[in-house]
Amino acid sequence: MKGLIQQYPELAAAVTEFERALESAGTWSHTPAPSTVRDDFLHAIKNTSPLQQTTITSPKSANSRKFMRIAAALLLLLGISGICNILLFRKYEGVTREYYSLLGKTQELRAGKQQAENNINTIRQDMGIVSARAIKKIILSGVPGKEDHQVTIYWDTTSHKVYLFQEKLPDAPAGKQYQLWAITEGNPVDAGLLDNCHGLCKMKDIxxxxxxxxxxxHTGGNITPSTDQLYVMGKVPI
Structure with a gap:
């Protein structure tokens, strides 16, 4: 009975009315309740039907839910866009690093190729010089105490050009410089100073x-040779 009263408000109202009628009639005197009260109570039970629960959705609540769905979709798209941008940026960085690495290697290869071509051209020129018919090859060997030193002179007796090939000669100490001398009729003639040249070095014409x-x-040379600093010497072949 309590369950029915809680479920149906009309039934609760009828019960309350019935209780009030009993109180007004004086239940302690055992006076029978009016027939109208009983009829009303039975009528309330007979005509009472379960109430259908109705959910009322206000326009404001519907708009709010729609806005939330749109906002959620936009946030999702924004997140996906951010992730895509990060991935694309990382890929761009990787491609950029690869590009500059390949560019550096290409430049190194080009520089190496150019240097190799220059060396080949220099060797060809030197070969052309030393193989000329007018060239005389003079081997300058180390003097006593310096036997491991050696220099080769290529002297063009027609053009008078002199070329030096430094084979076995130690680097000059600081403040010092090697000087070539041509011995002409017993007199030394300055034939030039040795700079930091490689390969065939052009000296003064003799x-x-x-x-x-x-x-x-000493650096800068001397007008006469220091005989105590003689390193190599060689005669011109006849």
């Missing part, structure tokens, strides 16, 4: 010479 020699002098 018209006549019976021998060549190299001494170690």
């Amino acid at each position: 018209g006549k010479a019976q021998a060549f020699a190299i001494t170690l002098e």
Whole structure:
């Protein structure tokens, strides 16, 4: 009975009315309740039907839910866009690093190729010089105490050009420089200073010479050779 009263408000109202009628009639005197009260109570039970629960959706609540769905979709798209941008940026960085790495390697290869071509051209020129018919090859060997030193002179007796190939000669100490001398009729003639050249080094032109020699002098050279600093010497072949 309590369950029915809680479920149906009309039934609860009828019960309350019935209780009030009983109180007004004086239940302790055992006076029978009016027939109208009983009829009303039975009528309420007979005509009472379960109430259908109705959910009322206000326009404001519907708009709010629609807005939330749109906002959620936009946030999802924004998140996906951010992730895509991060991935694309990382890929761009990787491609950029690869590009500059390949560019650097290409430049190195080009520089190496150019250097190799220059070296080949230099060797061809040197070969052309030393193989000329007018060239005389003079071997300058180390003097006593310096036997492991050696220099080769290529002297063009027609053009008077002199070329030096430094084979076995130690680097000059600081403040010092090697100087080539041509011995002409017993007199030394300055034939030039050795710079940091590689391969065939062009020296001063010499018209006549019976021998060549190299001494170690102060930087800038000397007008006469320091005989105590003689390193190599060789005679011109007849």
